[in-house]
Amino acid sequence: MIARAQSRPAEVLQPGHAACPGCGHAIGMRLVLQALGHRAVVVVVPSCVAVISGPYPYAALNVPVFHSAFEIAAPTAAGISQALKIQGKDDIPVLAFAGDGGTFDIGLQSLSGAADRNEDFIYVCMDNEAYMNTGIQVSSSTPRFAWTGTSPTGNTRRKKQIMEIMAAHRIPYAATACIGFPDDLMAKVKNAKQMRGTRFLHLLSPCPTGWKMEEHLSPKAAVAAVETNIFPLYEIFGGLEYVINYRSRGLPVEAYLSLQGRYRHLRPEDIQVIQAETDRAWEELKKRAEKLC
Helix, strand or coil, X not given: CCCCCCCCCCCCECCCCCCCCCCHHHHHHHHHHHHHCCCCEEEECCCHHHHHHCCCCCCCECXXXXXXCCCCHHHHHHHHHHHHHHCCCCCCCEEEEEEHHHHHHCCHHHHHHHHHCCCCEXXXXXXXXXXXXXXXXXXXXXXXXXXXXXXXXXXXXXXXXXXXXXXXXXXXXXXXXXXXXXXXXXXXXXXXXXCCXXXXXXXXXXXXXXXXXXXXXXXXXXXXXXXXXXXXXXXXXXXXXXXXXXXXXCCCCHHHHCCCHHHCCCCHHHHHHHHHHHHXXXXXXXXXXXXCC
């Protein structure tokens, strides 16, 4: 007797949305929402996420959606969560989507306040490493040497360490994820859904337009980011316990950089700097996971 195949998760992100071809956000949102399920409330802010979810009267998300101001995704989610609890609906998760600009920069203060109070919601930072929706401007998530419209010769600053910032708040759960490892991403959303308090997911989401690459390369670029240790996959419990979820092949960073036109201007010495920074960060992460520091 042939065993019946497991049914696919119900789609919450509907077809016909307004994402660009190859958009990492659309892939990431689809996976996150599949894991979250239909019984949920979603908060979005002005960003590519809001474009995908759809302007009124159109809607691509088959769940209640609250459109918030740019800088207040976290407190908006916290308020909705509190309102649901007052109504006795504390089994309905609230999830906020925001970009790297709305997380690393403009929304960091309000996110910190909500995390400090350990408000009960899931926060997903959709990180495409620049302000893509407004013309590809540099953010504090933009990596060193990367081209943007406002860093035409390459960004001069190191990417802000948002996971360390969130860990410093001692929130129950923080994790990295990327669209190139969908099972890992969905498992982390399901883990977060079972917890209470502030839960933070840092989701790497390639942007073909801003990263200057072919549309079909988004998943490949995401995988390469992990396999080169530029973007390791790990979890932090309670701000102190680090767990590495995937041991990469340790490919040279050039395997990731070469896929993207935003790094086309790099000199050999620039690549060496990125390699050294990546190796150092990976060793620090391993020490934390092994509780050696």
